[in-house]
Amino acid sequence: MSNIFKIAIRNLFRYKRRTLLTASLISTGVLFVLVFVSVSGSFKNMMVGQITDSFLGHIQIHKKGYVESIDNLPLTLNLNPEELLKIEDMINHTPEVEAYSPRIKFGGMFSNFVETTNIRINGVFPEREIKTSPLLPSRIIEGTSEIGKGEILLPELLAKGMKINLGDTIVIVATNKDGSVNGRQFRVGGILESATGPGGRDSYIHIEDAMEVLRMEQMEISEIVLRLKDFGNLHMVGSELKEILSTDLNAKGKLKFEIHTWEKLSPFYNVARMIDLMTFFIKLMLIAIVLISIMNVMIMAVFERIREIGTIAAIGTMPEKILFMFIIEGFSLGVVGALIGDIIGVAAILILDSLELTFNFGRQADLLLVPTINFGEIFMMSIIVIIASVIASLQPAFKASRMEPIKALRHV
Amino acid sequence: MELIVAENINKSYQSGEVSVKALKDISFKIEVASLVSFIGPSGSGKTTLLNLIGCLDKPTSGALKIADTDVFGLDRRKAASFRGKNIGFIFQDFNLIPVLTVYENVEYPLLMVQDVPVADRNKRVMTLLDAVGVADQKDKYPDQISGGQKQRVSIARALVTKTKLVLADEPTANLDHESAYMVINLMKKMKDDLGTTFIFSTHDQKIVGEVETIYTLEDGALTSREDTGRVKDV
Structure with a gap:
C-alpha cells in the first residue's frame, strides 16, 4: 500500500501547478466553512445563551x-x-x-x-x-x-x-x-x-x-x-x-404536567435553525467544490496517463491496484487540501478572536463575538472533504482500472 | 522443449463495415530459450500476433499454449496474473513510468505484481541493472537518461520477474544503430544467461540477422520460417 501512496504522491507532484490549484481550492473552501461555522456558531451560542441565561432557562415545567x-x-x-x-x-x-x-x-x-x-x-x-x-x-x-x-x-x-x-x-x-x-x-x-x-x-x-x-x-x-x-x-x-x-x-x-425545552418557548429557535440550515448548505457547497475539482483533476490524470495505465496493466498489475492508485491520488489531494484548510482556518479563527469583534442582538449591544470551533468539527469537516475526494476519484479510477491494456497502449 | 505452441490462429476485426482479417491460420512452435523474430511489412500482422502471444488480446479462433497454459481461455484477471508471472514486455517507446526512478521502474513488477520481499527485490533489481549496464543510473528518472539507456531499463524490467518469455514490439525502432545492436546483444546475453525466450518484431534487416529463427508475415499469413543456424547455448 505504501508503494501505491508513493506513486500517487509523485504523480500529484508531477503536475505541480494543477495540484496546487486544486489543493488551494479545497483549502479555501475548508477555510471559509470553518470560519463560517465558528462565527455562526458563536453567534448562535451567544443568542441562545442570551435567551436562556437571561430569563428563559433551559427547560421549563408547568401545569398542563x-x-x-x-x-x-x-x-x-x-x-x-x-x-x-x-x-x-x-x-x-x-x-x-x-x-x-x-x-x-x-x-x-x-x-x-x-x-x-x-x-x-x-x-x-x-x-x-x-x-x-x-x-x-x-x-x-x-x-x-x-x-x-x-x-x-x-x-x-x-x-x-x-x-x-x-x-x-x-x-x-x-x-x-x-x-x-x-x-x-x-x-x-x-x-x-x-x-x-x-x-x-x-x-x-x-x-x-x-x-x-x-x-x-x-x-x-x-x-x-x-x-x-x-x-x-x-x-x-x-x-x-x-x-x-x-x-x-x-x-x-x-x-398533569408539561415540560418544554427553550426551543419550544422562544421564537428565536427558528433563527438558530436557520443558522444550522445555512451551515449545512455551506458544507454542501464545500462538498460540491471538492467533488467537481477532484473529479476534474482525476479525469485529466487518467486521460493523460492512458499509455502508462496500459503499460502497468500489460506487465500484470491487477485492476484493483490500478483502481487504488487513482483513488489514493484523489484521497491524498483531499487530505492535503483539508489539512492546509484546517491550519489556515484555525489561524483565521484565532485572528478573528484576537480582533474582539462585537455585535448587537436585539436590545443587547456590544456582545463579544467569540468564534470558536472544536476539534470534532474540524475532524468532521476534514473527513467530509476526504470522503468527497475519494468519491470524486471513483469514476476516473474505475475507468482506469477497466481499461483494456491493448487499447491503452495504442493511445496516442 | 516447446514454450509456445500456436495452432490455426485467426484474428479478424471490424473496420467500419468491412471485416479485416489481421491473422490467417497462423501456426508455429517456439522453443524455450530461443531468440525469435517476426518480420514483415507494416500491416502484416506482427503487432497483432505479439498482442495475442502477450495475452493482451483474444483471437477470433485458434489455440495458443504458453508453458502448457491455454492462454486464450484466461479471463481478464487471470490473463493479467499470467502476464505478471510469465511474460515480460519491451515497448518501442520504452514505456517507463516517468515518476519512478530507473531502480523503481525495474523494481515495479516485483513490488506491484509479484510482492517479492525487499531483500530479494533489491538483489534482483541491482543484478539486472548491472547486467544491462545502467546500475550507475539507478537514481535517475527516465527523462534524465538516453533512449538506449531507457531500452536497457525496459529490458531489465521485463526480465526482473524471471519470466520465461519476453515480447518486444519493434524494440529498436526508436534507437540509433549502435544502441539497436546493443539491445539485441543484450537480449542474446540474457537469453543465454537466464534461458529466457525473446520474441520480437522488427523491420530492421541488419538486426534480424542476429536471431535464431525468423518468421515472415505477409498480409496476416505466416509465409516462411527461417532458422539462421545459430548455435543455441541452452
Missing part, C-alpha cells in the same frame, strides 16, 4: 395547558404545593440539573401615583433565580439584583416611560385567582436592561411578596425553570423528565 395560555398568565393553572414537592423531588434526583427556580407569574397594574400601566411580574427566590438565569445580574443597570422583600426590579423601558428612578415607590395592583383585587407598595430596588426574547421585559419581586399580593395562603407556582450543567444534554434530560412525569395523570386521565 399553562404554556398555551401563557399570555394571560393564568393563576388557575399554577402548581399546588403537593405538585411542586413532587416536581422538586424529581429535579433533585436529576444530577444533570445545575439549578432550578420556581416562579409565580402574574399580570397586574403598575402605578407611579401619576400614571398607571400594565406589568408582568415574576415572584422569585432571588438567589435561586440568579443561579438559574446567571445573566440576570448583568442586566441590572442601576441598583442590585438582591431583590429584598418590598423591592421590585423594573424593566428599563417601563421605568423610563413612567419616569421612575431607583429608590422611588410604586404600587402594584393585581387580581388573585378568586377574582379579588389587592395592591401593595414597592420600592424600586433595581432597573433591568431589557433582554431579547420572552420574559425580557418582565419585572421581578420576591416570591413571598408575590404570595402576599395574590393573597396566597400556600405557595402556588406558575413555572419551574431549570438550568442544566451541560447544555448538550438538553434533549436527553428533557426526555427523561417527560418520561418521569408521564405517569402523573389528572382525573380525566390526561397529563
Whole structure:
C-alpha cells in the first residue's frame, strides 16, 4: 500500500501547478466553512445563551395547558404545593440539573401615583433565580439584583416611560385567582436592561411578596425553570423528565404536567435553525467544490496517463491496484487540501478572536463575538472533504482500472 | 522443449463495415530459450500476433499454449496474473513510468505484481541493472537518461520477474544503430544467461540477422520460417 501512496504522491507532484490549484481550492473552501461555522456558531451560542441565561432557562415545567395560555398568565393553572414537592423531588434526583427556580407569574397594574400601566411580574427566590438565569445580574443597570422583600426590579423601558428612578415607590395592583383585587407598595430596588426574547421585559419581586399580593395562603407556582450543567444534554434530560412525569395523570386521565425545552418557548429557535440550515448548505457547497475539482483533476490524470495505465496493466498489475492508485491520488489531494484548510482556518479563527469583534442582538449591544470551533468539527469537516475526494476519484479510477491494456497502449 | 505452441490462429476485426482479417491460420512452435523474430511489412500482422502471444488480446479462433497454459481461455484477471508471472514486455517507446526512478521502474513488477520481499527485490533489481549496464543510473528518472539507456531499463524490467518469455514490439525502432545492436546483444546475453525466450518484431534487416529463427508475415499469413543456424547455448 505504501508503494501505491508513493506513486500517487509523485504523480500529484508531477503536475505541480494543477495540484496546487486544486489543493488551494479545497483549502479555501475548508477555510471559509470553518470560519463560517465558528462565527455562526458563536453567534448562535451567544443568542441562545442570551435567551436562556437571561430569563428563559433551559427547560421549563408547568401545569398542563399553562404554556398555551401563557399570555394571560393564568393563576388557575399554577402548581399546588403537593405538585411542586413532587416536581422538586424529581429535579433533585436529576444530577444533570445545575439549578432550578420556581416562579409565580402574574399580570397586574403598575402605578407611579401619576400614571398607571400594565406589568408582568415574576415572584422569585432571588438567589435561586440568579443561579438559574446567571445573566440576570448583568442586566441590572442601576441598583442590585438582591431583590429584598418590598423591592421590585423594573424593566428599563417601563421605568423610563413612567419616569421612575431607583429608590422611588410604586404600587402594584393585581387580581388573585378568586377574582379579588389587592395592591401593595414597592420600592424600586433595581432597573433591568431589557433582554431579547420572552420574559425580557418582565419585572421581578420576591416570591413571598408575590404570595402576599395574590393573597396566597400556600405557595402556588406558575413555572419551574431549570438550568442544566451541560447544555448538550438538553434533549436527553428533557426526555427523561417527560418520561418521569408521564405517569402523573389528572382525573380525566390526561397529563398533569408539561415540560418544554427553550426551543419550544422562544421564537428565536427558528433563527438558530436557520443558522444550522445555512451551515449545512455551506458544507454542501464545500462538498460540491471538492467533488467537481477532484473529479476534474482525476479525469485529466487518467486521460493523460492512458499509455502508462496500459503499460502497468500489460506487465500484470491487477485492476484493483490500478483502481487504488487513482483513488489514493484523489484521497491524498483531499487530505492535503483539508489539512492546509484546517491550519489556515484555525489561524483565521484565532485572528478573528484576537480582533474582539462585537455585535448587537436585539436590545443587547456590544456582545463579544467569540468564534470558536472544536476539534470534532474540524475532524468532521476534514473527513467530509476526504470522503468527497475519494468519491470524486471513483469514476476516473474505475475507468482506469477497466481499461483494456491493448487499447491503452495504442493511445496516442 | 516447446514454450509456445500456436495452432490455426485467426484474428479478424471490424473496420467500419468491412471485416479485416489481421491473422490467417497462423501456426508455429517456439522453443524455450530461443531468440525469435517476426518480420514483415507494416500491416502484416506482427503487432497483432505479439498482442495475442502477450495475452493482451483474444483471437477470433485458434489455440495458443504458453508453458502448457491455454492462454486464450484466461479471463481478464487471470490473463493479467499470467502476464505478471510469465511474460515480460519491451515497448518501442520504452514505456517507463516517468515518476519512478530507473531502480523503481525495474523494481515495479516485483513490488506491484509479484510482492517479492525487499531483500530479494533489491538483489534482483541491482543484478539486472548491472547486467544491462545502467546500475550507475539507478537514481535517475527516465527523462534524465538516453533512449538506449531507457531500452536497457525496459529490458531489465521485463526480465526482473524471471519470466520465461519476453515480447518486444519493434524494440529498436526508436534507437540509433549502435544502441539497436546493443539491445539485441543484450537480449542474446540474457537469453543465454537466464534461458529466457525473446520474441520480437522488427523491420530492421541488419538486426534480424542476429536471431535464431525468423518468421515472415505477409498480409496476416505466416509465409516462411527461417532458422539462421545459430548455435543455441541452452
